[in-house]
Each structure stands twice: as C-alpha cells, then as structure tokens.
Amino acid sequence: MLDQLSSIHSLLPVVAGSLILLLVAIFADLVAKRLLLVAIRAAATRTRSDWDDALVEHKVFSRLAQIIPAIIIYSGVRLLPGLSEANEAVVRNVAGAYMIVVIILTLTAALSAANHVYESRPIARHRPIKGFVQLAQVALYILGAILVIAALIDRSPVILLSGLGAMTAVLLIVFKDTLLSLVASLQLTGQDMIRVGDWLEVPQFGADGDVIDVALYTVTVQNWDKTVTKIPTHRLISDSFKNWRGMSESGGRRIKRSINVDFNSIRFLTDEEVQRFKDFALLKGYIEAKEAELNAYNEALDAPGGSGVNLRRLTNVGTFRAYIYNYLKHHPKIHDRMTLIVRQLQPGTEGLPIEIYCFSNDIDWVAYEGIQADIFDHIGAIAPEFGLRLYQRLAGADLAGLRG
Secondary structure, eight states: OHHHHHHHOTTHHHHHHHHHHHHHHHHHHHHIIIIIHHHHHHHHHHSSOHHHHHHHHTTHHHHHHTHHHHHHHHHHGGGSTTOOHHHHHHHHHHHHHHHHHHHHHHHHHHHHHHHHHHHTSGGGGTSOOHHHHHHHHHHHHHHHHHHHHHHHTTOOHHHHHHTTGGGHHHHHHHTHHHHHHHHHHHHHHHTTOOOTTOEEEEGGGTEEEEEEEEOSSEEEEEETTSOEEEEETTHHHHSOOEETHHHHHHTOEEEEEEEEEOGGGOOBOOHHHHHHHTTSTTTHHHHHHHHHHHHHHHHTOSOOOTTOTTSOOOBHHHHHHHHHHHHHHTOTTBOTTSOOEEEEOOOBTTBEEEEEEEEESOOOHHHHHHHHHHHHHHHHHHGGGGTOOBOOOOOHHHHHHHHO
C-alpha cells in the first residue's frame, strides 16, 4: 500500500503515516481524559485522605495526562516511512520540549497541592511555607526553560548552564526582587515575625488589618474597611511595622484614656462628705486607712495652726482617683493580672488629666469598645458625687447660655 501511495506522490506515505500517528495520539489523549482522569477523580472522592483531593483540585493528574500524546509522537515518529533524519530530529525535539513543559507544570501544580494540604494544618498559621513553595516553582520554571531550550536545539543543558556564569550580574539585576523577597521570607518565617491571621499595622502602606496571605513577593493584608493592601515582603524587613499578635496571645487589651478635671472644682472634703463616702463599698477601706494615716501625721505636728492650714486632709480628687481604682479593681471585665494604674498627668490649660491605664480581659474589638465606653460612662456620671466638674471647652450652646 505504501508503494502505491509513493507511486502517486513521494510525500503521501509520510503524510498518511503522520495522520495515523496524530490520530493515535488524539485517541490516547481522549482515553486518558475521559476514562483515566474520571476514574482517578472518582477514587479520590471515596478516600479520606486530603492529598488526593488536593492533587485533583490543582489539576496535577490532568496536566500529567497531557504527556501521553507527546510520548506517542516522540516514540512513533521514527516509524514514519520516508521521513528524513533531520525532520525526525525536529519532531522529536519539539515533542521532547513539550514533555519537559508538561513535567514542569505538573511539578509546580504538585507543589501548590502540597502547600494547600499544609495550610489546612494548624502549624501553617505559625510556619507558612507559601513563599518557599513559590521560590521552588520559580526555580523549576528556570530549570524547565533551560531544558526546553536544550531540547529544541538538541544540545546538552550543561552547555547552557556553563554560560550562566557570564550572565550572573544580569541575573542579579533581573531577579533582584526575587532575591530580596527570598531573604525577607526566610527572616519573617524563621523569626516568626508574621503569621496568617495576625493583626498588622503598616502606616507606610496604609495597611491596618488581618494578614490573609504570606507569599514570596507580597504579604496581603485585609484592612478593617475590607480593602486589601499588598506589601512587598522585603519592605517588612527594611521598614517598621506593628504586629498586634502579642496583645491577642496575652488575653488582655490595653485601655489608656484620660479625663480632665476642672481645677476650680478641686477642694478638701468636709467631715460630712468623709462620713458619706464611708458608705461607698468601694471607698470604705480607703477612707479608713487614709484617716488613720492622716491622723498619725497630724498628731505628730508641733504647730498644726489655728485654721488647720498645716494639716493633711482628704481631697475630693484624691478620693475620686481611689474610687476609680477600686472600681476597676473589682470590674469583671478588667484583667486582674495585668497593670492597673489610675494616675494624674501634667496639669495644663485644659485642667488636671486623670489617666486610666488598665487591660480588658476580652480582646474582641466590639466587646473591648463596649467595656471601655461603659467604664467612662460611669466615671463621667459619678464625678459630680465628689463635687468635681469635668473640663470641656465652651461650645456654641454654652456661649448662648452666657449671653442669655
């Protein structure tokens, strides 16, 4: 039959053989995709392991199946009658290069599947490997490019690799960001500086929110307004940032806020007020201890003075400060094993600042704001009981009242 075809035209045997080889390759590709891959997917759904599901999801088997027609063409081209050695070499080189591409794509997909499985483990929050996986994929792409070129020109890849020495400077420039990101990823991961789920604040990039991805080139932050900021990995090493993970792990969130007391309302307590404050459960112990201290001091004075000017006495602002301290000390939402301070700050034109410095035992943002608001609601409402006025600047309504 081949003799009959060659008698018609010398190229007909080559064309007929090529068509047959191509049809066989197409048929093998259809069998692999319609039967083999379907069977693999069905088997993966029946197993409890998550590895096979990840391999199917990242199309590892689908990519690997594409190598079958290339193998058929690579092996069958030598059987084509009348095909010259030069043309056969070209077809084999192209088929070989295609097989290398398929293998590289399969390996990179397998790495992505491995990272997917790893991220489902609890350890992934502390030690993410996505950056290293991406680096390995970049290395595979570079190696694949060298092998593809070597296969197409039918030369040893060693020859191409030997020429890379002269291109080192160029490669350093081309892959500068990759090298910087690699070093940064090693530092961030090795020193456990950033994890997925951390609350990160990077003012230089306007980032303030949760870390949702740590990759080779970028760290992705979802801000509280639901926008997304991508930060180059190496910038987190060269620039400063704030990680709120320590606050989350401590179980306490700091409350640091002050109120301003009007100086004109600060005075000594009267005896009637001292007796009244003894009825306050939060002040009884303080009043009794302070009275004993002041009486001992006053009795030791040689000259108390007729008007009592030299005597130490209780003040409304000091008692108010003691009340706030005891109120926070017994508050169920204030962390009892962390710093609790109620102190006076430097007085100024806006009165005497009294700062509350403590930690809530609930780090949830909404709950924290509610706790903080409830505390200062109470402080603002109880201040008049001590004869104190909280300072605020005159506003329009205040000025209107003065004019009236």
